[in-house]
Amino acid sequence: MEQDQNPASRNDEILDAVRERISAAQIVNVNEDTVQLVLFTLLGAYYAISGEDVKEILYPGKITPIPGTPSYLLGLINIRGDVESVIDFNLLLSLPGEPDTPNKRILIAEKNGVRTGIMVGSVVDVMEFLKSSIDASIETIDDSRRDLISGIATYHDGSVTILDLAKVFQKMEVL
Amino acid sequence: MGDAPRHREQLELMLFRVNGVLFGSELSQVAGVFAPEENTPDKGESTRLDDFFGKPSDSPGNRKFIKLKEKSSGGSAWGFLAEDPEDIANISIDDIRPLPAMTEKLKSFKSIWGSFIYKDEIGLLLDLPRLGSEIRNRNASI
Numbered sequence: 001m002e003q004d005q006n007p008a009s010r011n012d013e014i015l016d017a018v019r020e021r022i023s024a025a026q027i028v029n030v031n032e033d034t035v036q037l038v039l040f041t042l043l044g045a046y047y048a049i050s051g052e053d054v055k056e057i058l059y060p061g062k063i064t065p066i067p068g069t070p071s072y073l074l075g076l077i078n079i080r081g082d083v084e085s086v087i088d089f090n091l092l093l094s095l096p097g098e099p100d101t102p103n104k105r106i107l108i109a110e111k112n113g114v115r116t117g118i119m120v121g122s123v124v125d126v127m128e129f130l131k132s133s134i135d136a137s138i139e140t141i142d143d144s145r146r147d148l149i150s151g152i153a154t155y156h157d158g159s160v161t162i163l164d165l166a167k168v169f170q171k172m173e174v175l
Numbered sequence: 176m177g178d179a180p181r182h183r184e185q186l187e188l189m190l191f192r193v194n195g196v197l198f199g200s201e202l203s204q205v206a207g208v209f210a211p212e213e214n215t216p217d218k219g220e221s222t223r224l225d226d227f228f229g230k231p232s233d234s235p236g237n238r239k240f241i242k243l244k245e246k247s248s249g250g251s252a253w254g255f256l257a258e259d260p261e262d263i264a265n266i267s268i269d270d271i272r273p274l275p276a277m278t279e280k281l282k283s284f285k286s287i288w289g290s291f292i293y294k295d296e297i298g299l300l301l302d303l304p305r306l307g308s309e310i311r312n313r314n315a316s317i
Contacts, residue, residue: 085277172277
């Protein structure tokens, strides 16, 4: 009977099963290239940028606007005594403005030596995606945004638009 | 090890606001501060900074006329209207920050040359003679 099984032996069995699962997961990682993405929302829709480009996630504080700059440049924020710019992805993507909610966050991102804060509606998740699961055919995307997108992934039965930060910075002419 | 030594060098700034945003300009560039309605001799031309910076203010606060030492190219005095030009602050060089590279590339007013931290608030450093050139260039192009 199962109850008669030596407890130590039962524990070993459990540990063996756990090790097997971990090993299987590692095999997937070894055999398939993955990419880490930071998932966020703009007006409730899922977007993502590469996790390699995101240095920090902050709660929004006071933003100091700068006269004579494009409207998508929201202004400057104080990060522990340093000053950083903040941009509005909604405006860059020709989307309506994000409503003010407590979920808003600022992603501090850096690509090719250009660093900025990015205001988003909320941060949803940071996770690994198999590269093979990302659809790089973006013909169906609206023309105005197609040149900023590197692919589409799936998250909880919804689609995630993956933005290429280098392309975004090129469009802003800051690279 | 202790903290890094702070620079003794300071900028003496006159603080004022435009549309609520804190600005600081070197006090050595300012000739005086006057009430807008004051009948000041040789007050010269004035520019509303909120208007020049593209967003006329509905609630301008305690607006005053700041007269500059530098004369215009025509030799007349000039200045500008800004809000709450009351405080003078000695800002350590350690509290001065360059504008982030992205902002530096995107800004259209070269007279905004840096930023500073004052009582945990970010202020913008404004070079008044350069601002004068920008105002004159804009007026000449209209």
